[in-house]
Amino acid sequence: MLAEQDAFEAERNARMVKAVYVYEAPLRLWHWVNALAITVLAITGYFIGKPLPSLSGDPSEQYLMGWIRFLHFAAAYVFAIGFIGRIYWAIVGNHHARQIFLLPILNRHWWSEVFYELKWYLFMVKEPKKYVGHNPLAQLMMFLFFTVGAVYMIITGFALYGEGLGVGSWADQMFGWAIAVLGGNSMQMHSMHRLGMWVTLCFVLVHVYAAIREDIMSRQSLISTMISGWRMFKD
Amino acid sequence: MIETFYDVLRRQGITRRSFLKFCSLTATSLGLGAAAAPRIAHALESKPRTPVVWLHGLECTCCTESFIRSAHPLTKDVILSMLSLDYDDTLMAAAGHQAEAILKEVKEKYKGQYILAVEGNPPLNEDGMYCFQGGRPFVEKLKEMAADCKAIIAWGSCASWGCVQAAKPNPTRATPVHKVITDKPVIKVPGCPPIPEVMTAVVTYMLSFERMPTLDRMGRPAMFYGQRIHDKCYRRPHFDAGQFAETWDDEGARKGYCLYKMGCKGPTTYNACSTVRWNEGVSFPIQSGHGCIGCSEDGFWDKGSFYSRVTDIKQFGIEANADKVGATAAAVVGAGIAAHAAVTALARARNKTGIDVKQGEQ
Numbered sequence: 001m002l003a004e005q006d007a008f009e010a011e012r013n014a015r016m017v018k019a020v021y022v023y024e025a026p027l028r029l030w031h032w033v034n035a036l037a038i039t040v041l042a043i044t045g046y047f048i049g050k051p052l053p054s055l056s057g058d059p060s061e062q063y064l065m066g067w068i069r070f071l072h073f074a075a076a077y078v079f080a081i082g083f084i085g086r087i088y089w090a091i092v093g094n095h096h097a098r099q100i101f102l103l104p105i106l107n108r109h110w111w112s113e114v115f116y117e118l119k120w121y122l123f124m125v126k127e128p129k130k131y132v133g134h135n136p137l138a139q140l141m142m143f144l145f146f147t148v149g150a151v152y153m154i155i156t157g158f159a160l161y162g163e164g165l166g167v168g169s170w171a172d173q174m175f176g177w178a179i180a181v182l183g184g185n186s187m188q189m190h191s192m193h194r195l196g197m198w199v200t201l202c203f204v205l206v207h208v209y210a211a212i213r214e215d216i217m218s219r220q221s222l223i224s225t226m227i228s229g230w231r232m233f234k235d
Numbered sequence: 236m237i238e239t240f241y242d243v244l245r246r247q248g249i250t251r252r253s254f255l256k257f258c259s260l261t262a263t264s265l266g267l268g269a270a271a272a273p274r275i276a277h278a279l280e281s282k283p284r285t286p287v288v289w290l291h292g293l294e295c296t297c298c299t300e301s302f303i304r305s306a307h308p309l310t311k312d313v314i315l316s317m318l319s320l321d322y323d324d325t326l327m328a329a330a331g332h333q334a335e336a337i338l339k340e341v342k343e344k345y346k347g348q349y350i351l352a353v354e355g356n357p358p359l360n361e362d363g364m365y366c367f368q369g370g371r372p373f374v375e376k377l378k379e380m381a382a383d384c385k386a387i388i389a390w391g392s393c394a395s396w397g398c399v400q401a402a403k404p405n406p407t408r409a410t411p412v413h414k415v416i417t418d419k420p421v422i423k424v425p426g427c428p429p430i431p432e433v434m435t436a437v438v439t440y441m442l443s444f445e446r447m448p449t450l451d452r453m454g455r456p457a458m459f460y461g462q463r464i465h466d467k468c469y470r471r472p473h474f475d476a477g478q479f480a481e482t483w484d485d486e487g488a489r490k491g492y493c494l495y496k497m498g499c500k501g502p503t504t505y506n507a508c509s510t511v512r513w514n515e516g517v518s519f520p521i522q523s524g525h526g527c528i529g530c531s532e533d534g535f536w537d538k539g540s541f542y543s544r545v546t547d548i549k550q551f552g553i554e555a556n557a558d559k560v561g562a563t564a565a566a567v568v569g570a571g572i573a574a575h576a577a578v579t580a581l582a583r584a585r586n587k588t589g590i591d592v593k594q595g596e597q
């Protein structure tokens with residue numbers, strides 16, 4: 001899992017194929033479905049709090065806010081069920097599939113690699129290391145902002161959803177406690193859920209930038225890896 | 236002979252006919268159906284009267300004002316006859332030492348049986364000096380009377396949540412009842428004020444059935460606080476259609492469009508206004524053209540503007556809403572990425588030449 005090991009794995013395999021199969025198909029499919037779901041969630045969510053300009057005409061002929069909310073909830077189910085599927089894949093998939101769920105925080109060497117990557121991003125070292133899976137810094141960020149963030153959005157989202165379904169509904173029973181934890185006034189929950197959207201947006205900005213940058217800078221493929229599954233090492 | 240509620244009512248000059256009408260009225264308002272009316276009547280006729288002691292702490296008396304305007308005059312008469320007999324600062328005839336003596340009497344005579352209704356809340360700072368009654372801090376009176384009561388009804392948002400006197404920075408440390416009395420069941424009937432019919436129904440339910448109404452997660456009677464204003468709002472079709480009033484006097488406002496964009500808190504407020512309504516069912520705030528301000532929700536006084544849906548959150552020490560915090564963070568991240576990309580491009584250009592030299596050496 002660490003650089004040396006990965007480099008070794010890369011070298012050994014690279015001699016034959018010059019590429020390593022990293023991300024299995026279900027994981028790749030999940031990645032893009034998930035990215036799409038989050039995009040839909042963020043856009044529709046934004047307009048739930050700050051709706052589009054008012055429409056006129058007979059209300060029985062329009063359902064704009066209804067559709068926006070419906071899209072949000074539909075995407076929310078895709079997102080949440082996808083996340084559960086992703087957890088399943090972490091269990092049955094290859095060891096790279098576990099990276100965003102389990103951080104080797106007790107491994108000192110791993111931390112030193114995190115700092116090495118940090119230095120690479122801060123232009124303090126000239127050569128990036130090669131990794132078959134995620135680089136340790138990316139792994140850390142994905143855990144903190146994506147994995148934790150996704151759980152957070154699912155809990156806060158379904159707590160709000162339970163309010164619509166009504167007291168005693170499954171969503172209320174499973175997630176309603178979260179509103180009580182925040183004091184019981186769900187205005188607070190709306191604010192916290194909305195804040196979560198911005199945190200997610202910040203993660204996506206950095207994530208997409210880093211993916212493109214590393215694709216160019218780090219002598220290994222990234223974006224195509226998330227499409228084909230194969231990590232190409234360019235030298 | 237033990238006195239029943241019915242005895243008391245008859246003594247107050249209420250006819251049997253009126254009494255029975257009251258019973259069916261109460262049954263319907265509780266959503267119990269016609270079969271429950273005789274049960275209520277029977278209970279009130281045969282069970283010994285449960286005394287109710289009504290205390291007032293830091294408050295504005297809007298709960299009492301609301302209560303005595305209960306829609307049906309009958310309800311008002313009946314309930315008031317049931318209550319004012321014991322102790323209520325605002326309604327009782329007794330005053331001074333005589334009044335305080337009643338408290339003592341109820342406490343001893345009906346140990347563990349009486350219901351303590353609390354309007355307002357105790358301020359705890361300076362040993363409770365900010366609310367002083369009968370020569371002692373209200374909090375002492377509250378604790379003393381709570382010690383022997385059967386259950387507490389917390390009237391209104393003051394007793395339930397703290398309300399405006401608890402607004403930041405809460406100089407008197409006004410504290411809701413359930414945080415002071417922790418060893419008795421507390422039934423919260425929030426609202427500023429609560430709806431009169433809701434108040435009378437809760438009291439009647441407890442007196443006639445001698446049990447607590449089913450409470451929700453926050454300790455409110457589920458029968459009246461089980462749905463949001465938004466769930467039963469008559470403007471909801473306009474919400475779903477995306478038809479909103481954008482200003483107070485625009486075409487949408489005139490047409491009665493949804494007040495969401497004007498900050499309506501209906502989607503986050505549990506109360507019965509959109510079903511029971513106010514002033515004998517005449518209207519309720521949204522019907523009169525103003526959004527719900529969420530007066531029955533905890534912290535409604537401290538949760539930012541009444542006129543915005545994306546309201547300020549104070550966790551950051553500054554006044555800012557999720558969009559301000561988030562958009563600022565996203566802008567900073569975006570600028571960071573742009574700068575990082577620029578430096579990367581420069582470094583790459585420089586490195587390229589370096590690599591070329593290296594390759595030239597080989």
Ligand code: HEM
Binds near residue numbers: 069
């Ligand atoms: C990354 C994931 C998500 C993002 C970015 C997101 C974003 C948002 C935003 C910005 C709002 C508006 C909040 C407001 O201002 O009131 C919102 C509302 C809401 N979201 Fe999400 N959300 C996500 C996931 C979820 C999930 C998993 C659910 C679960 C069903 C969910 C359910 C809701 C509900 C019920 C509302 C309130 C709708 C209403 O008040 O009409 N969201 N979301």
Ligand code: HEM
Binds near residue numbers: 035099142146
């Ligand atoms: C809403 C948007 C997105 C989210 C939430 C997201 C999230 C994630 C997550 C959680 C992973 C880890 C995958 C795993 O180990 O299971 C990942 C990997 C990856 N994502 Fe995204 N992603 C998004 C959009 C994008 C986009 C637009 C691109 C392409 C430019 C991209 C490129 C990649 C790449 C290349 C990897 C693999 C990184 C590596 O090999 O270390 N992602 N993404």
Ligand code: SF4
Binds near residue numbers: 465466469472495501
């Ligand atoms: S006016 Fe308020 S309660 Fe009524 S539909 Fe609009 S947002 Fe909901």
Ligand code: SF4
Binds near residue numbers: 504508
């Ligand atoms: S509509 Fe809202 S603010 Fe108005 S009385 Fe009802 S709960 Fe309170």
